[in-house]
Amino acid sequence: MSASPISIPLRWLEHGLGLPVPAQQTAGAAGMDLVAALSQDSDMVLAPGARAVVPCGFAMALPPGHEAQVRPRSGLAVKYGVTVLNAPGTIDADYRGEVMVPLINLGTDDFVVRRGDRIAQMVVAPVSRAEFSIEESLDDTERGANGFGSTGRSLG
16 A cells, blocks of 8 residues: 655746646656756757756745655666766755756767656655764674675675
8 A cells, every 4th residue: 555645836937838747657656757848949968978957847845854856767877878967866845946957978879858858757755854963982783894895795
């Protein structure tokens, strides 16, 4: 059984009018597609190694205690080498500006972004409030201070 949806007010900006509202496309989907809000006659070309911020054409008011994470679309990453530059990007609940996606082309060919292209996905999630307490020591664990790769496969 899935949780009840939360309500997120959305305001279209002029250049976003007519684009689809972000929505989970299946009952089991976590992410909602974000699409490019470019003008009909101005494609954006990302050369290999280039990065650009792509507008999504809307602003929203996330409920207090929530965030939205902007994540890559796996198909763009695998097929073209195009991904979200700061993945996952975070949209805070108190941000009221336009949702925008920083893309980077890590592929070997130009990548063209057109109006309405699905460029990323957005996942809305609850946020934990955290405060640090300064301590003289920390509890012991089986892993301890063993770092990167220490719990994975042995290569030696």
